[in-house]
Amino acid sequence: MNSAADKTWFGQPRGLTILFLTQMWELFSYYGMRTLLVYYMTKQLLFAQEKASFIYGTYTAMAYFTPILGGAIADRWLGKRNAVILGGSIMAFGHFVMAFEPMFYLALATIALGNGLFLPSLPSQINDLYAADDPRRGRAYNVYYVGLNIGGFLAPLVCGTLGELYGWHYGFGAAGVGMFAGLVIYIAGRRYLPPELQRRAAPAVAAQDARRNHRRVWWLLLGVGIAATIFRGAYEQIGNTLPLWIDTGVDRTLGGLTIPMTWFQSLNPLLVISMTPLLLMAWRRRAAAGRETSPAMRMAIGALIVAAAYVLLAAVAALAGEARVGWAWLVAFFVILTLGELYILPTGLGLFAKLAPQRLGATTVASWFLAVFSGSLLAGVVGTLWSKASHAGFFLLLAGLAVVAAALLWRLDRPIRTLS
Template sequence: MSDVTAAGPDALHEKAWFGQPRGLTILFLTQMWEIFSYYGMRTLLVYYMTKQLLFAQEKSSLIYGTYTAMAYFTPILGGVIADRWLGKRRAVVIGASVMAVGHFMMAFEPLFFVALATIALGNGLFLPSLPSQINDLYRPGDARRGRAYNVYYVGINVGGFLAPLVCGTLGELYGWHYGFGAAGVGMFIGLLIYLVGQRYLPAEPAKKNPAASIGETSGHRTSRVWLLLLGVGIAVTIFRGAYEQIGNTLPLWTDVGVDRVVGTFSIPMTWFLSLNPLLVIAMTPLLLAHWRRRADTGRDLPPARKMAMGALIVAAAYLLLAGVAALSGSGGASWLWLVAFFVVLTFGELYILPTGLGLFARLAPPRLGATTVASWFLAVFSGSLLAGIVGTLWSRIDPPAFFSLLAVLAVLAAVGLRLLERPLTAAAAASDITQGER
């Protein structure tokens, strides 16, 4: 064989984009198109239910929250299946294929609920198996590994930026089915990129007896790690109960509470949803350079502290929105305030979400990489479910009070993460030593 994987571990550490291994670019592009398809469909989902299917707002919010929750619950089973039987690569291919079918099914109104279930099932195999391959690209202790998840997060947000502009515009202006169909095309492109680029990805270890793998990961340290990850998961659940409103209730406020007129042109609501990923793309290189300078001088922040800071910044973003909603007149708030909100929120997001994903991958017990990463998405599941429940309050309280409630949730998450900082830092250091010995 002449591919990079067969050439040995050193070949995987060739520098490419942002000084990272080539395999990261393949994972980056695959995830980018998967996110394009997921967010392209999600951008239209609440609009489609309320305007085409004529569901009530409360029902639409619960369906939205339940769907996004299930899309992040199925990875728990998918991660176990990938680690024990399929392997990460095969799980990605099967999961991506199933999701592509589900997205195309969304173009047919009678298949609405079946399509949602199909996408969620495919996502179960795909979602934990792709990012869990990032950790395998690096040697233990490689300083680039932590920043790699921020680079990967840029890929997620490139897809998230394009999705509302393409799928949202097609669905909103030309017909829902065109938007859903474009999401299916995006998923298919991501699958092709992964198939072509597999030679740049790390070889998978031979499968062992599942019982033997369990034995390898037993003991006091592993139990302590799982308890710490549970604590982080609870904090992230609370955080996402607030954060996920940007795709749930925030579009409803943008539609009726924001003055979107510029001259004679009214900015489509879905365009504002592209601001968040666009800002991620713009801010990430600057933030990575800042973190790299801090790391070079020995002042790098522990992951838990970064995450707590991010949650507090997001709380500030929602307080800003609460003030704007309270002070805006009958004509609605200027769209510039909405832009300012997304700038602050995105800055906080970059501190907490990619850092959390990287922390879970770093603390993964041996041979349970996909399962541990899947447990990160379990927090996304519970947070999405909480967001759906919180979203039902939108019709019962006024916007300033609702946005203030979201700020309180983000502050509670920050407090929980700060309390976990010391044990998490110790666990991460111990994990690096263990990986270096294997």
């Protein structure tokens, strides 16, 4: 008799659909709040740009630092399922609290704390859905990435429109509803999820050998994490300084109407959804021809593509001078940036999950989010330079950060291939 875990939807375990639908709504809540955050601080709370950028960077950094503790708590005590439910409940409460202006900082802290339990515990269950030799496992993270980006696409359209046109607090409230919807889906679909692994004490000799092997893995993952940190210092500007440029430097008129500034942030997840199937098809053909690209090299290529996207913005901003640039250039930027993102971000998450020591899945995935933490913190610091540099110079700086990340990933490629 087939178990629930053996049943499939769209050729993948049903549990994968439950997991990406859950995180789809979590990402709806996160992107919905993130879409409004800088605008809310500068337009409603009247914070200076430098202060708003620093708070944005600190918040996103802490939202990805708490998973380090949350992953360890999930692996050692709570279990992944309980951690997802508890963390999601705390996050939903924090999103609703965002609707009350005097509780702004408390709301940010609450969301970050809940995220610590939720974030590493959900994607770390993907690996447990597949046997070690299952060929579908390598593509699962890209499929998962498409699913959750549906939430990222809807968030600016729903939360952004509500916040921009009807009031910021309506947008924040909608984000809370999204987080609650994700919790309902996860609880309803628990029978399709992989069972929790029981913790057993390993024999002393086996444990000693495992520690030696794990030490090399951790050092290599640290190198990848440093590269990801540098990369995210550039990438995270799409939610920090780029919205400010969209507001003041982009001509958003179309047929006599003005496109809401928050709508442009739906372009990135929409492109993820539309471009991933084509990219996966191309990668499958390369693999069938024996020319599959290794994970670290694929990530390096992605960082270079993102660098090219920022070079495009630098050139457009320099040529425009004081004039606003056409919104079509912004669309071209997002197409190039998203292509690079698809090379690096799902691949990095999948690499960390693949190399995770047994029974340390949530902790290892949390280590990937540590790079997101440090990269978001770096993005906040880099964002404070927006008002001090020309737009073209700032975009070139971001391109330079992406190139440095690509160089480091290229150097790590050979030692990582020996472990894969």
